[in-house]
Amino acid sequence: MSERKDEKYAIYVENLIKVYSGGLKALEGVSLEVNEGEIHAVVGPNGAGKTTLMRILTTQIQPTSGHARVLGYDVRSESGAVRKLISYVPQEFSVWTDITGYENLLFYSKIYGIPSDKRHRIISDALELMGLSEASGRLVRTYSGGMIRRLEIAAALMVKPRVIFLDEPTIGLDPRAREVVWEKLLEYQKEYRVTVLFNTHYMDEAERYAEKVTFLNRGRVIAEGTPQELVKLLGGETIKVWIEGESGRASNILSSIDGIQVLSAKSNQLIIVTPDSSVMLPKIVQTLSKTGIEVRSTTVSRPTLEDVFIKLTGMSIEEAEKASGLREVRTVRRAIRAGG
Known part of the structure; x- marks a missing residue:
C-alpha cells in the first residue's frame, strides 16, 4: 500500500482555517509541510496567525476547517496520540519563580508521568543539556531571562519528544542570551534529529537557524522555501x-x-x-x-529575509504589526486563551 502524502511529513497542514467567535479570522487557508528532522520557522508579525497555528498543531484549540497531522496523527481525532509525541514551549511564562530550577522540573516530571525511579536522572540530564546544572538549586527568581527560557525548554525535552514546538523561543532576550538558547537547542536537535517548528518575528534568527521558512501574514502563507531560495526572490x-x-x-x-x-x-x-x-x-x-x-x-x-518580507508585503515586520492593529492582536490572543 502506498504511503499517503500526509503521512510522509512530520507536520502536514492543508487549507487550515480558524475563525474565532465574533467572526475574527486568524487563519485563512494555511498549508504547510515539515519534514522529519527539519528545523522550520514560521515568520510573521504579531497578529499574523503564528500562535493560532501552533495551538492547533499542539491540540490546544481546534480549527474551523481544514486538516492537520503530526507524525501521521490527526490533531482533532487523534489528539491523545499527538500529545504523546510532542513538546510545546509557549511564549508565555511557564515556570514558577518561587521554587528552584530542579523543583520546577520535578513538578513537570510528575505531570508527564515519568516513573519516580527515573526522574532524577532525566531531570539532571535535561539541566546539563541546557547548561543549568550549577544553577539548579537556586530559586528561579534569581535567573536571567535566558536562563528561564532554557529551563522551560529543559522541561519540554524531558519526555524526549519527536517534534518540539517553540512559540517565540527567544523573545525579549538580549543577543547573547538568544545565541545560547539556540546553541543548546541545536545540540539536542543534532543528537536526536528531533523536528523543530518555531515561531518568530526575528528575521535573523530564521535565516540563521531554520532549514525552511514559511512567511505568514494576516492569516495567509505568502511565501515559503529555504532562506537561500527566499532571498533569491529579490x-x-x-x-x-x-x-x-x-x-x-x-x-x-x-x-x-x-x-x-x-x-x-x-x-x-x-x-x-x-x-x-x-x-x-x-x-x-x-x-x-x-x-x-x-x-x-x-x-x-x-539581501535578507527582512528585505524579502518588505518586497512581498510592502512593509517591514514592525509596520505590519502596526497595520494589523493592537486591538486586533489583543482580540486574537484573548480568543486563543479562551479556546476560540
Missing part, C-alpha cells in the same frame, strides 16, 4: 540610502531607472535592490544629486 544586492528630506520624491525619481527596484521609501531612508551595486550606486547618488536631493550616507549588503 535577485540582487540591497542598497540603503539615507537622504536629506522625505524619501517619496527620491523614490519616484529612482524608480524610473532600469535595474533599480525600490523596496521601501520611509521617512529619509530608501531600500533598493539592484543586480550590481558597484554599477548602480554611483548612478543613484549622481541622479539624486542632480535633482537637488542630498545623499547623507549609503550601505550595501546582501
